[in-house]
Amino acid sequence: MKTVLVANRGEIACRVMRSCRSLGLRTVAVYSEADRQSMHVQSADAAVAIGPSSPRESYLNMERLIAAAQASGADAVHPGYGFLSENAEFAQAVLAAGMVWIGPTPQVIRDMGDKQRARELARASGLPILPGSARFPFGELGSLEDAGAQVGYPLLVKAAAGGGGIGMRRVDRSEQLRPMAEATQSMAQNAFGDGAIYLERFIERARHVEVQVFGFGDGNAIHLHERDCSTQRRFQKVIEESPAPLLAQTVRQRMADAATRLCADQRYGGAGTVEFVVDADTHEFFFLEMNTRIQVEHPVTEMNTGRDLVAMQIEHALGTLTAMAQSDIDAQGHAVECRIYAENPLKNFMPSPGRLLRFQLPEPQPGVRIDSGFRGGDEVTHFYDPMIAKVICHGATRDAAIDLALDVLGRIEVEGPHTNLAFLRATLAHPGFREGQVFTGFIDHHKRELTVP
């Protein structure tokens, strides 16, 4: 029997282990001090301590993870999402230690992790690209104003090494450009050790739509349709759904084809996501980036297609995946995912760490999936992500899926930390959301209606 070490924590570690078990694989968890009693540790066949609570000393510590994998006799490593999941060096270290890396090759991870390079590769595959500038290394802002004029306002100043909304600043007028570029450079230099920035067109009413792709490593690839992840707060996704509402089938098809082409051209192996920004008014779409890992919101796709993406990742890596064609993928109905965060929507979504004095989830029912890494009594610590659960609901129609989600969220009970449960329900019930009028500014725009005490 082969053994998979899951180099992650929380719900995604638990979820990866479920697929491992369904494939008859043994699982090894790793844990920091804060996670000694965590659910993912108890879900595994074996568990290895990897250090103090700070992510840098545990879940981001490559040497300790490799040592844990070797000590536990692991044949393969699954990185989950976040942490080292898109770190080419870690992928390389796993391979160098003679184990299977459950993810794409270090080369693809490196290429897609460098956003400038990713744009060039996407352009070479014929994908539309958002107008953007070349990069400006730290302290070199020579022709900044010219570049700003070429990209057009409003624009975003983006840290080349940033991501997840960190290191992104909006500029509306040319006179704000230089001070904002300087501030972003020094922040990026401090935070990432790389002060390079670039400029990118900012779309006023943007939607974030991504395509789930799967490559077989030999130039063949398929897609499993799109997910709309427009409903965000502070560049962090809150609600994701598929299919994308109010988007013509022809547009969705062109996006899916473009994403599949990029995946095939890269001879990509495994699960990946190609992210697009879509102009909510014109429905033009532009390549944003490619994520070379499993996404938080992958269950949306699994609910519609009936596929187990994590199992597909593992089987592809182990060389046991049965080949599939695009025509084998059939998506039915509509799925909506809501992320439950320990945070306070009334205090500008400030994180709210603390012990879950009570955490009651509804009984399992058809069309409902709840992925969580916590139980009542567990501590939601400040060291890690504030997400405590994902609720994914599937229905024949979008309205049916949303109604089901409203019902399920209303039956979840949490005492201890603040949560966004009431906020999620207010969003799902909002007329604009019900109509499908989603865009990345939706929450900010409707904040007063959505955050009633």
Place this chain on the structure above:
Amino acid sequence: MATIELKADITGNVWKILKAVGDAVQEEEDVLIMESMKMEIPVGSTEAGVIEEICVQEGQTVENGTVLVRVRV
């Protein structure tokens, strides 16, 4: 002359200290950045003044309410 205290309003980690003792700060200018649950939370000075004391170190875990910085205003 008075001294004000800038306190953490969340449990978290001190990620970056942006100022040194003796530096001038403007009202609302960021003095340090905290990190909690993967979110950056800038802490700005509530008044203009001069940094008198930095009570924490980068990487330190602080509780909600901990005094982070004293500013002479």
